[in-house]
Amino acid sequence: MDGIAGIDLVARAQAVAPLVAREADEIERTRRLTPVVVGALIENGLYRALLPRSLDGSEAPPEIFMQMLEEIAKVDASTAWCLGQCSVCAMIAAALDHDTAREIFNTAPGILAWGAVAHEARAVEGGYRVTGRWDFASGARQASWLGAHVRIVDADGGPRKNADGSPELRTIMFPLASAVLHDVWQAIGLAGTGTDSYEVRDLFIPERFAVFRDVPEALRESGPLYRLPTGSTFSLGFAAVSLGIARATLDAAIALARAKHQSLAASAMRDNGAVQGLIGRTEGDLRAARAYLYATAHAMWRDLSATGMFSPAHRSAVRLAATWTIQQSAKVVDTAYHMAGATAVFRSNPFERRFRDMHAITQQIQARDTHFEDVGRIILAGNVEREAR
Template structure:
């Protein structure tokens, strides 16, 4: 099977920016990505960035995946969010039987989406029986398969436990046609992600489509990428996404400053306060980006050298990604405020990015509690 080269992902993402920008308003109206955008992402192999090479994926290092998402976010945050979400979902292939993974990812459209951990499934002969509804399934409107992270209950009603006594959580996978979709995503930002809910009734899921995600003992692929927990890869992707939104918003403010003269004031380009603010904000953006990518590169370097993702690097990734999202939000707010009344018009490149950025900042990866977790770890480190 031909392998997708990782190095071309960034260039292909950049080349798609004009199409994605042109389609963004239509996606916003319809609350899902448009067909031309989805087709282009598929045709260029971007959904396959983190899929194992054994299945024809790129198995890209985190920094390449991040920059790919960042380039797409520069054009549209919703498109980048769906791409980042579904690309990480494809990492489940590393825990699946090869034939099962091939059935999911090498038949059109080859896209998997899922929602938050919730509910239980009952173990039955040959698999599991599911009756439940799940939320927050970004990219589900484009997916051919859906997944759900569920606790397992034995036939006698007792919970299945791991060796450490905690509940066993499996990721069950099933064709999207097996589920009922519920249109609930009526939100202020990331509107085109179509992050809807889905439910199943008395659905039998064969054992081969039930994986132990992020369980090292269940791994079938041995590349270093799959030694990184998917939640860490999500955080890297979504923080890079936030940088793309911040870059686009600040660039729009700089472009506006070249031509706008506010009523009763001097031209923005000649306003010393504006000049200083642009420089300071540019420095903040460059610093955030450098910190994030340096953390990702250092983590990858040590992982490939040792074969182990240390607790130090897990915490480093969590700190860098959370801080980057918060810094990006502040940069977008600054650029929006700098644009004045121009920013409130939907026709201008500010208000949707402001809404999208604040939707990003409300998600799990930007929780303030992450600082508490990292701070506690730093205090306890000998």
């Protein structure tokens, strides 16, 4: 994608943002993205950010994808979360034959969603049969197709193994109408994502709808984007969502401090030295987190574009930057929330929802402290390449 096209994708997100902001209360109330928001995201091509150009997608580099999500997250985290989830799911198109990919992504609305890894698919003539239920399917309520990551077993029930002895995993895809959705998403934050569960029973999956994910040898697209594992792309995207939430929350605290005169205080908040210092330090923290995340993404993308290889050092660097950025964003949100005092607890003000959304993100796998342990173990073993730091 050239620079002009990439900038256009971010500009389109900025153009859509006021509409999303107006719909945010309804999204929260109904626990679903509203039809008007979904329509605007589709019309502006935002769901197609990571779809191959051969399918009329943008095939955007990670930094553009991240900026797009930041702009939407500033006005509604649930919308940004679903957009990020479904955009990354669309990367599976690079492993599909073009007719199959067009059937999924070029038939309206052309949105794929999936949940966590679970269950087995049994090999049968011409494909697979599967029964199972999957959780955490953000974006499923807008999708036309669902996916599931499954372990493959042969007709006799024996597990298939890869050459290294690990279980063979595939991503299967099927129309939304083939599944039953279960309304289970009653959550503290990201309420509007509709991150529900879905279930199929004895469903036949033709071979062409069951592909290897994140296996370079299985790719049909040559672009460097599809050498980037979806897990790492999710991490970058969700860290960008966190930055958008943190930016909006801190901006709201700054606006409040400019206007508010605290009870019993001799001066306005904006004239309070402690408040001034806190805002300055917190602004620095947020700018540092964003710079670190984008510098890591930029270095990784530069190397990946040049070599076509996503190395273990890249994986470690992305994991560290994304985890730290999410946790740092949460600290910024907490600071802004506490700075706002009693004002922050009212749903009519721009703090309470963002506080809940941010802390829902910190509970996700991308923000786990164990990632720091993994990276620390690699560093202590001397296996981190300097270029990835």
